[in-house]
Amino acid sequence: MTTTVEARTPNATTSTMTQAYAYAFDPTPEQANLLRSHIGGSRFCYNTLLGLVKDNWDENRAKRDAGDEVTKNDYLSTSHFDLLYLWAEKRDELAPWWSENGASTYNDATQRLSRAFANWRRGTAKFPTFKAKGRGGSVRFTNTAVRLTDSHHVRISRIGEVKTYESMRKLYRHLERGTGRIVAATISERGSKWTVSFTVDVQRATVPTRAPEKVVGVDVGLTTLYTGATASGEHVLDVANPHHLGRAEKKLARAQRVASLRQGPRQGVAPSKRWKKANYRVRRVHAGVVNSRRNLIHETTTMLAKRYDVIVVEDLNVAGMMKNHSLAKHISDAAWGEFVRQLEYKTKWYGSTLVKAGRFYASSKTCSQCGTVKAKLSLDERVFHCEACGLAIGRDVNAAINLARQGLAGTHSVTGRGGEVRPGRQNIAGQAHPDEASTDTPALVGA
Ligand SMILES: [Zn+2]
The missing domain is CATH 3.30.420 (Nucleotidyltransferase; domain 5)
Incomplete structure (x- = not known):
């Protein structure tokens, strides 16, 4: 397509939008284990603090039922700061291994729990529940712990340099030019798939x-x-x-079938090289x-x-x-x-x-x-x-x-x-994925 409308007009100003950039992530088995340790640490912290708060509320209720006076000060606060403080107080006793994971882990857990309580109070969510163990989950790293080394690699403190399956070109360019700033990165595991999702403040020219x-x-x-x-x-x-897309989906089904025939990991048995290759x-x-x-x-x-x-x-x-x-x-x-x-x-x-x-x-x-x-x-x-x-x-x-x-x-x-x-021009801070390769143009009829 040759028609382009220049986004930068003389009287354009810039505005900051928060956008999400998500990529398929390819950690090595060692990195995956470190990430799982962070996810597990975050879940442990969340569940532990939730348990402490619930116990505290139960105790206060019992006291009140027994006719004792209960004041506001008897209640544990669920603000992010106070939960983080509570964790710092209890971690040596309850989680002596806590320092194996980066500080982001516990900051993330306390923030999530604080938000869960806030949502419950506001009536937009149910009372927070314990997070179930098992595969999967996510952990959020703050901006100081993540950095892109190039368009295919993310350096995360404590984890190392992790490869992505896809190019992060658009995001990398924003960071290089100084028009983007990473706020946080959430890494999640679903099934056997890993994803990294960056929250980024992006400067954009606003156009009249x-x-x-x-x-x-x-x-x-x-x-x-x-x-x-x-x-x-x-x-x-x-x-x-x-x-x-239908063809690609068939290709995917075929790849999945091949992978299912390979020798996967079992108790005490390492996965075969061909299994790893098929799953890749x-x-x-x-x-x-x-x-x-x-x-x-x-x-x-x-x-x-x-x-x-x-x-x-x-x-x-x-x-x-x-x-x-x-x-x-x-x-x-x-x-x-x-x-x-x-x-x-x-x-x-x-x-x-x-x-x-x-x-x-x-x-x-x-x-x-x-x-x-x-x-x-x-x-x-x-x-x-x-x-x-x-x-x-x-x-x-x-x-x-x-x-x-x-x-x-x-x-x-x-x-x-x-x-x-x-x-429809409401102020929507789009969670865009602007990896828009605009080389192919959709078919135009009579234009
Ligand atoms: Zn008619």
Whole structure:
């Protein structure tokens, strides 16, 4: 694509956004053991302090029931600082091995527990429960304990230099240029997969919002993933549902099958070299599937946010649709929610506007030529036939045109349809993964 809208305009200012960058992590067995020790230490600290607080509350209750006076000072505080202090007081006695793990471990555990209590008091979570032992879990390292040595290696104090499966190029560049600062890194183990997720403060140029000249409506579907059209009926974007993802998934299944045939680790038996090799392959293929899905969404949203002034999408109730199990897999592949989420912050980066058409606006059932609304339109009707005016048009294109018109109505706000359309430029600090390789451009029709 050759059209680029320069993000840095003369009167641009910068703002800081917190973003998350997540990568598949490849620790050596020794490093994995050290990480598990940190995760276990964090869990032990969390459970121990939770136990102490519960005991303390039980004691106070018993005292009160016995008619003794209980004052506020009898209660253990659950502030982060006080929990950390309590841990420092008890650790030698309860966890003599504590110094084997870095200080981040216990800082993380006390912070999590403090937050769990705060959420419970606020009524947004249940009372904190003990964390179960077993494989998996996560630990958060503060900024002083982590540093990128290059685009493929993270140095963590006490753990050493750990490789990532994928390139951290985008993040590394931000750090080198001084436009990004790592706040913390969370390392987690799920199944046999490790992930490192960085919380990063990123400086970005904020751009004044452009005048709404170019408006595009985007319909998100299953057969055609993204269909875009203008209010005048031009079909400008057509991104097919990526079948290469299906192929990659087959590749993944094959790699998993091979891995299952190899001699894995058992009690007293080390895993075979071929098992390690097969499992390395599974993780690489898996990272590849996740990446190509992510890249497709990133490419499309970046292109839309740069090229158009106003982008109109349907405010889809993704959560509600996920309950339909037959569709669930396809929907998660198509990542509808992710598409809108990315548009939310990218329109901010590039100075365009996102408009969400109300959930009850019938963009699919309305004829884009005469405005007649159909009573029923089943999902397998791929062509929209209008009985009133005779229009025959692709279902997705028809919906996209209608959405684009909603955008015009919404941004000019002359038609008084404010109830149906609301601009989507809320302040969303996107947890973006901006590893957007924008080399491949989504297929453009007639643009
Ligand atoms: Zn019609």
